[in-house]
Amino acid sequence: MGPGVAGRLLAARHHTRLAALARTDPHLVAHDLADPTPEVAAALAGAEVLLTCWGAPPLTDRVLAAAPRLRAVVHAAGSVKHHLTDACWDRGIAVSSAAAANALPVAEYTLAAILFANKRVLHAAHRYRGLRAPHDWPGELAGAGNYRRTVGVIGASRIGRRVIELLRPFDLRVLLYDPYVEAAEATRLGAAPVPLDALCADSDIVTVHAPQLPATRHLLGARQLALMPDGATLVNTARGALVDEAALLPELVTGRLHAVLDVTEPDLPRPGSPLYDLPNVLLTPHVAGSLGTELHRLADHALDELERYGQGRPFLAPVRREELHHSA
């Protein structure tokens, strides 16, 4: 685990818990691979479990060769794609990640974005700031409200599924586009399965939850964006690359569309990008899933998994080899 990340991720109680775990099971060790001291190399040689996170160096063939006793890897973050290789599965090493735990905060952010978009909160706040006298108040905001509005969810991923779940109590129609999900499964989740173009044309809010893959680059391109109704909102908490930003910008600059963007491409828009100032855009710096206490959620999840491993129980959130190749 990288030292900076460990500092943000592990609260004092986690260090205490980790130390207690290591005491109860002498084979359970967690060390900082970023600091290749002889002591760490020796620890690696005896390590049965590794705890990794963002910022940790990838478990290359060299690291794996230096850890002959390694039986399990617990990744206290999302996708393991940039941290592990097939070699882990070839060696039968059990892998767990906190991607499922990370899904809830992102889904919560999305729910908040959807509700605020429907209530036209951004728009109202912007107008309110410019008011000089009460009689300037714009009155009813046309198109505002939840009643009978439609949310289009792209991707029945871990996060997409949680979003659909969180939307259940509201008076909203939910559409789902996911080429890998059967219609019956979409219906069971509580969403109507539709093709991508139909989702864009029929949704007041389009929210993106697919992984970044070659096939999903610019999934929302000029055609899909043009299909979105006037005044519709795009919510992107997935990856900037899924949306063709060059096609999105004019739609935002004219005010035809609104957007809530936690991710962009690159993640921090270039200096001077209109995204920073447009009144119809809410821009956040990739924080939907990993802000403050949410990092502690990931640490708690990872320590639960370490504890289960120590007790000889299977992981709650095992990662299949296929996720290396299909996940974000």
Ligand SMILES: NC(=O)c1ccc[n+]([C@@H]2O[C@H](COP(=O)([O-])OP(=O)(O)OC[C@H]3O[C@@H](n4cnc5c(N)ncnc54)[C@H](O)[C@@H]3O)[C@@H](O)[C@H]2O)c1
């Ligand atoms: N903003 C944040 O803080 C934050 C945090 C965590 C994850 N993310 C991002 O959110 C997205 C979802 O993450 P996840 O862990 O839920 O993903 P995931 O790994 O669960 O997604 C896999 C699923 O996506 C669906 N999918 C695959 N290709 C698709 C396509 N072409 N169109 C529609 N659906 C498709 C399939 O159902 C597949 O099972 C990812 O892009 C991830 O990087 C962002």
Ligand SMILES: O=C(O)[C@H](O)COP(=O)(O)O
């Ligand atoms: O934005 C994200 O996807 C989360 O911060 C998790 O990232 P990761 O999947 O690359 O760990």
